[in-house]
Amino acid sequence: MTAVGRARMSLVIVGALVLQLAFLGWFRVQGVHPDVMVLLAVVAGMVGGPDRGAIVGFVVGLVTDLFLQTPFGLSALTFCLVGYAVGLVQGGVLRTSWWLSVATAAAASAAAEILYALLGGIVGQSQMISDRLWLIAGVVGAANAVLAVPAERAVRWAMELSTSRARVGAVGRWR
Amino acid sequence: MAVPRRTSRTRYVLLVLVLTAATIMTLAYRGHANAVIDKAKSGARDAFAPVGRVVADAFRPVGNFFRGAVDYGSVKAENARLRKQLGDLRRQHLEQADQRRQLADLLRLQGLPFAEAIPKVTAEVVYLSTSNFQLTVEIDRGSAAGLRAGMPAVAGAGLIGRVVQVARDRSTVLLLTDPSSSVGVRAPNGVVAVATGQGANRVLRVDYLAPGTPLQKGDVFVTSGTEGSIYPPGIPVGDVATAVQRPDSLQEDVTLSPLVDFSQLQYVDVLKWSAGP
Structure with a gap:
C-alpha cells in the first residue's frame, strides 16, 4: 500500500471509529448494535486479499482495543484472523457481485463475533460466552450486511482500487 | 509459481500478527505493560473526545428516533x-x-454513612461501548474533575455501576448489567448476597442468598457496604423480579430488575467515594 493508501486507510479507520462510538452505538436491537469495526476487517479481506485483510484487521482491532476493557489485543487477534480468513475465501471466487459481498459481510461478521467470544473465553473472559452470543452474532451480521456496500466502497477507495462493480474477483486482482 | 510465494508470504504475515497480538495480550494480562496500555487508552480517549462529542450530539436525535421506532410497543x-x-x-x-x-x-x-452525603460529580453520557460483549458507557468527566477508577456511579433511582477507566476528560463506567460486574447487596431483612449482571436488557442474578429469606416481588435490594466493598452502603440496586425457593437448593433463586433504564442513560452522578484500605 502506498503512503497515500495508508493515509486514506487511517482516515477510514478513524471515520469508522467515530461512526461506531458516536452514532451506531445508539442503534440497538435487543441491546445489540452494529459493529462497523469488525466490518472493516471483513471488507479489507474481501477487497484486498488475505494479507491486507490480516494487516488492516490487526490495526483496526488494536484501535478498537483502546476503547474497551476486554483484554488488550483480543480484538486485534480476532480481527486479523477474520480479515485473513475472508481474504482466503474470497480469493477463491472468480466473480463477485454485490449480493455476494453483502452475504460474505453478514456471515463473516457473525462468525467474527462468535470467534471473539470464544477467544475471550480462552483468555479468561468466560462471561462472553452466553446464550446471548447467537443474538449478538445475528444482529451484527444483519446490521453489517446493510453497511457492507458503503464500507466496501470506503475500503476500496483507501486501498486505491477501482470502485467499479464490474470487476474481476480477488484472484484476478492479485495476480 | 507466483501463487505459492504469495501464500507463503501471507502465512508469514498472519503468523507475525497473531504472535504480536498474543504477546500484547500476555504482557497486558501479566501487568507488565499496564502503564503503557493505560496511557495509550487515556490518550486515545482524550484525543477522540472533542470530535466524538460533536458527532454524538449531532446524531443523538437520530438514534433516539430509531430507538423509539424499534421499541414503540414497549x-x-x-x-x-x-x-x-x-x-x-x-x-x-x-x-x-x-x-x-x-x-x-x-x-x-x-x-x-449515607450516599446523599457523599460528594458527587455530575457527568453526561457521551457514547456507549464499541463492543457488544461489554456493557459500558463513556462519560464526559475524568481525572480533571477528580474522578478515579473504582468510584461508584448512580443515576435516577439507583446504582448503575463503577468507573473502570479514567482519562483526563473522559471516564468509562462498567454497568451493573455487564456479566463481569458483581455487587454486594443487602435484602430488606438485612441478609447479604451478591448480584451479578447477565447482559443488556436482562435482570441481575442474586447468588449466595440464604434459603428462607422472606421476599416479595418489588422488594428493593441495596448495596451491602460490607467491609472492603467497592460500593458505599445503602444505594438501591434493584427490586425483586422473581424469587423462587427450590427444596433441594442451598440458596434462594432470586433475580432483580435494575432500578435504572440503562438504554436511556443521559446524565449520571459519580460518587467521590473509594473503598477503605
Whole structure:
C-alpha cells in the first residue's frame, strides 16, 4: 500500500471509529448494535486479499482495543484472523457481485463475533460466552450486511482500487 | 509459481500478527505493560473526545428516533406503567416525608454513612461501548474533575455501576448489567448476597442468598457496604423480579430488575467515594 493508501486507510479507520462510538452505538436491537469495526476487517479481506485483510484487521482491532476493557489485543487477534480468513475465501471466487459481498459481510461478521467470544473465553473472559452470543452474532451480521456496500466502497477507495462493480474477483486482482 | 510465494508470504504475515497480538495480550494480562496500555487508552480517549462529542450530539436525535421506532410497543406499555408508578410514588412520598426527616436526623446524630452525603460529580453520557460483549458507557468527566477508577456511579433511582477507566476528560463506567460486574447487596431483612449482571436488557442474578429469606416481588435490594466493598452502603440496586425457593437448593433463586433504564442513560452522578484500605 502506498503512503497515500495508508493515509486514506487511517482516515477510514478513524471515520469508522467515530461512526461506531458516536452514532451506531445508539442503534440497538435487543441491546445489540452494529459493529462497523469488525466490518472493516471483513471488507479489507474481501477487497484486498488475505494479507491486507490480516494487516488492516490487526490495526483496526488494536484501535478498537483502546476503547474497551476486554483484554488488550483480543480484538486485534480476532480481527486479523477474520480479515485473513475472508481474504482466503474470497480469493477463491472468480466473480463477485454485490449480493455476494453483502452475504460474505453478514456471515463473516457473525462468525467474527462468535470467534471473539470464544477467544475471550480462552483468555479468561468466560462471561462472553452466553446464550446471548447467537443474538449478538445475528444482529451484527444483519446490521453489517446493510453497511457492507458503503464500507466496501470506503475500503476500496483507501486501498486505491477501482470502485467499479464490474470487476474481476480477488484472484484476478492479485495476480 | 507466483501463487505459492504469495501464500507463503501471507502465512508469514498472519503468523507475525497473531504472535504480536498474543504477546500484547500476555504482557497486558501479566501487568507488565499496564502503564503503557493505560496511557495509550487515556490518550486515545482524550484525543477522540472533542470530535466524538460533536458527532454524538449531532446524531443523538437520530438514534433516539430509531430507538423509539424499534421499541414503540414497549415504550407505550412502559409509559402507562410509569404513570401508575408515579402516582404510587407521589402517595408514598407524602406518607414517608416525615419518616425520612426522622431518619435523616438519626443518621446525622449517629454520623452514619449515607450516599446523599457523599460528594458527587455530575457527568453526561457521551457514547456507549464499541463492543457488544461489554456493557459500558463513556462519560464526559475524568481525572480533571477528580474522578478515579473504582468510584461508584448512580443515576435516577439507583446504582448503575463503577468507573473502570479514567482519562483526563473522559471516564468509562462498567454497568451493573455487564456479566463481569458483581455487587454486594443487602435484602430488606438485612441478609447479604451478591448480584451479578447477565447482559443488556436482562435482570441481575442474586447468588449466595440464604434459603428462607422472606421476599416479595418489588422488594428493593441495596448495596451491602460490607467491609472492603467497592460500593458505599445503602444505594438501591434493584427490586425483586422473581424469587423462587427450590427444596433441594442451598440458596434462594432470586433475580432483580435494575432500578435504572440503562438504554436511556443521559446524565449520571459519580460518587467521590473509594473503598477503605
